Amino acid sequence: MNSVIPYNQNLPVSPGPHFRASEPDRGSIRQLLGVLLSRAPLALGVALAIFLAVVLYAAQSTPLYYAAGTVLIEPKRENLARTEQTPEGMPPDTSAIDTQVEVLRSPALAEAVVRKLNLHQDPEFQPRAAGMIARLTGRESTADAVTRTTDIVQNRAQIRRIGMTYVVQVGFVSASPAKAQRIANAYMQTYMEMQLQDKTEAVTRANNELSVNVENLRREAATAEASLQQYKNDHGLLSAQGATMAEMEVSTLNTQIAAARADTAEKQARLQAALGQVQRGGGGADVGAALGSDTIRELRTSEAATSVKLAQLKARFTDSYPEVQRTQAELDDIRAQIQLELNRILSSLRAESQAAAQRQGSLLGSRSQAQGGLASNNRASVGLVELQQRADAAKQIYEGYLGRAKELAVEASLQQPDASISAPASMPTRPFSPNLKVAAAFGALMGLIGAALAVLVAELWDRRLRSRSDVESKLGVSFAGVLPDYGSVGRLSGSPAGPADYLVKHPFTGFAEAFRNLGAFLRLSDRGTGGNVVALTSAVPREGKSMSSFCLARTMALAGSRVVLVDCDLRQRGVSKLVGDSEVGIVEVVEGNATLDDALVCDGPSGAWVLPATGKTLPHDLFSKGEADELFKTLAERFDYVIIDTPPILGIADARILCAKADRVLYIAEWNKTPIRAAQSAMDILQECGANVAGALLSKVNVKQQARYGYGDSSDYFQYYRDYYVTAA
Secondary structure (H helix, E strand, O other), X not given: OOOOOOOOOOOOOOOOOOOOOOOOOOOOHHHHHHHHHHOHHHHHHHHHHHHHHHHHHHHHOOOEEEEEEEEEEOOOOOOOOOOOOOOOOOOOOHHHHHHHHHHHOOHHHHHHHHHHHOHHHOHHHOOOHHHHHHHHHOOOOHHHHHHHHHHHHHHHEEEXXXXXXXXXXXXXXXXXHHHHHHHHHHHHHXXXXXXXXXXXXXXXXXHHHHXXXXXXXXXXXXXXXXXXXXXXXXXXOOEEOOEEHHHHHHHHHHHHHHHHHHHHHHHHHHHHHHHHHHHHHHOOOOOHHHHOOHHHHHHXXXXXXXXXXXXXXHHHOOOOOHHHHHHHHHHHHHHHHHHHHHHHHHHHHHHHHHXXXXXXXXXXXXXXXXHHHHHHHHHHHHHHHHHHHHHHHHHHHHHHHHHHHHHHHHHHHHOOOOEEEEEOOXXXXXXXXXXXXXXXXXXXXXXXXXXXXXXXXXXXXXXXXXXXXXXXXXXXXXEEEEEEOHHHHOOOOOOOOHHHHHHHXXXXXXXXXXXXXXXXXXXXHHOOOXXXXXXXXXXXXXXXXXXXXXXXXXXXXXXXXXXXXXXXXXXXXXXXXXXXXXXXXXXXXXXXXXXXXXXXXXXXXXXXXXXXXXOOOOOOOHHHOHHHHHHXXXXXXXXXXXXXXXXXXXXXXXXXXXXXXXXXXXXXXXXXXXXXXXXXXXXXXXHXXXXXXXXXXXXXXXXXXXXXXXOOOHHHHOOOOHHHOOOOO
């Protein structure tokens, strides 16, 4: 009694008959459609919930109005203060337009609008509870309020460039149409003012910097000019009209020397001519200077008159005549005066010639001195060139900066923004949000996406057994068959054993054929081993194990086999409830309180026998006793098949003991409900306890839904061979 030997200890443990593990084409459209249909309630629920949430949110949202105007960006606008303008036909760079769009979107512009319109005091822009609490408690400063409101305003402003044009649309969303218009126009106006202010400040800043530079450059130019003049003074390089004083002096002396030489030559020639005339004996009467003398002419006239008078007197009188002598003496005196005048003229010519020669010599000496000074100036001009260049450069730079400073002074008063408001914002007449049609379309779209995600997550999170390929590939056992859901193939009955009764009354229906297929699987999987104790187990409760055991027992009994169904689920007693209450059962037989014949109950409709469980007591480790082994041995000898209805193997220890004692084990999983992980855990337990798992089968299969999956099971082709079955009346 203390040593318990498994009933099937001499039978080899094997995974069952050969089977083909195959993976279905999980990417097929039929399978995807089947997954969607199987998850249809979840998908519809999620989609409907999302759709209703979006629509209700939109319906309860505050109406919002959108006002928009347009700004024309002109980054190449002409500067009225400049004479040189941008050539026509050169379009502005498109990156400049994009830059201005970002400026319109900047927080600085939004903050300027907030401060200009005092939006930080507007209740519409105070929606956050944190901000309200801060204001109520007095812990929020004006700067914090402006910053928080700036974020809200910046999010509500909608700035976009219209295509590839230079036009930018500036819009704003508000709960008030007038406020939306006012803020949109304020956005554009503030942008223009800020742009003009930036340009004016830039010009003013440049003007201030230029003023400092101009003053410094003026000092530098003055210093350079002073150095230049000092150098000229020190080296005698003073000039007038582009020439130095030495150059002018030499030039003047050369002119004077040339004139002096001509004058000296002229006077010497006159002197020599006069001397020659005197030497030739003319008495100087024909001397040119004498001929030009008024005194000589007067004396010559007097001489001529006196000579005529003397000749007349001599013609009448003798030489001793007093009048003749007086006239002769007068004539001699006139001639003496003429000679004196001639001598004086010759002396004057000689003096003039000597003076001209001396003047020429003096000028030549002065020129020699001036040429010496000029040579000295030329040597000093080498340093003058560098000083002159430095002074000229300083003067040019100073004049350039001075001219630019004058231009900037003019520009400061003529600055214009590089943009203009092409169309101010108008007051909207209808709210643009909420749009229930758009909200419904968006809700439908989000509902579809949410439903798809829900189905995907549910499918990946909770993989379930649905097909032969799932059983063979995930569990590694033979596929024993498909047990259709009674509601999908037959009419419901009010009796507790409705499916079992339906099977007896309509033995040629598809439902009954499924159990005959299962019986055939058991006979074929025997393979001559002689083992006729078959245990049916599942991973979790309510997977149709007890009803399947009862239907299998009836099917095999109707086929002529001697079958006994043992209810070993002492807690739920599923089989015992189907056949009705009994006074004695398996517990009383094992404990020796009743005989086997007293406990066996015959199923009248099929002729199968049932060993029920009364449920009066729940003994400890009943199936570990040797009496339980003897009971199963006796049943195996008396019947062709002993079918054991075990508890779920994941939670009840009795199931492990019973599966280890059975010759073969059939594992039942509810179609599209039992998680693969649970089934795999159950198979691991069966392997650990040494059970001989003949195969696994799917119960409660909805053949219509299963056919939609396209897994290739017999239920997939149910519509093709349904003519073989007799439909119940």
